Amino acid sequence: MNYAPRSFAAARAYRDDTADRIRRFLPMVRRLAWHVHGSGRAGIDLEDLIQAGLVALTECSQKHTGQTEDGFAAYAKLRVRGAMVDLIRRTAPMSRSAADRRRTLRDHTESLSCALGRQPTEGELAEAMGLTLADLADLRAAAEPLRFETIDDAYSESSMAFADDRPDSFALLADEETRHVVGAAIAALPERLQMVIQLYFVEELNLAEIAAVLEVSVPRVHQLKAQALDKLRSLLGDGFEVV
Incomplete structure (x- = not known):
């Protein structure tokens, strides 16, 4: 069986380029994982978020054909964060209507990101969806999954959320x-x-x-x-x- 040396070289270069991108964007994956993990979503380990982000980063590195590194960075950041949020969504209870709203937001965001070469601003996304900024904020809030925490973990005597001026x-x-x-x-x-x-x-x-x-x-x-x-x-x- 004959093998073309050029094919091996191309495959090696492809793997090296992907591995190099993963190494360079690994800090971004960790930062996003810390941000998502610290936004109040309980029940997901930080390492699980990083793993989901790495899988998404690997897929981005293999599929992205853009010429600029800035374009890849914007694309990768969007996909990595989306993978982490999807992981949380799969483990959090969510109504069907909330899932539909989340899917609509994700589709419009990805479409705009591909067209702009970067993640769209809230104003750009609202305009593309025919919404006001207030309506977009309401849509995001309605698309969030429900969260259930034990009262022992959530309760704090110093939190005003539990304050009650009624007599005991x-x-x-x-x-x-x-x-x-x-x-x-x-x-x-x-x-x-x-x-x-x-x-x-x-x-x-x-x-x-x-x-x-x-x-x-x-x-x-x-x-x-x-x-x-x-x-x-x-x-x-x-x-x-x-x-």
Whole structure:
């Protein structure tokens, strides 16, 4: 069997060129893996992302026929990152509609990248898809996969995402008990003193207005108010501060 020496030389040069590109763009693969891994997507190891990126980089090096190195860099970056995101997508739950939106974004992005020789800007992509920048941002958000994390991993007392200004159950029970005790103490007052407490603390009338309602003098209202508060302090005990 005869072998053409030129064929062996071409094949060797092809392999050497591919290996050289992989070595030169390996740092890019690692940077992209760190970026994707650090963007909050749980459940995927960094090494798995790097491996997926290397496979995509190898395929790019073998298939790319562009003349410029810048064109290859833009093409490779897009494909490598796409491979990493696809790996995450395969391991994350996603609705069919979200998958369709993601596919639409990817197809338009790849088409523009081939036409421009670089990754398109958000403005260029939005224009090509007939969308506004706000609509494109909404589309990207709707195309993201769902993420499920255990509450132990996600919860943080210092995170405002878990902040709640509502009182806890103990505070609610204590407040309910306080209202019950205070209500019972007020009900035990003479009717006239109950009226003073109602008008002053609930209706928020001043002493002159209460005097007009009760048809007594202002000093008399002041005296009745003092009597009511003294009786409440006696009924409620030391656990309550009545002012």
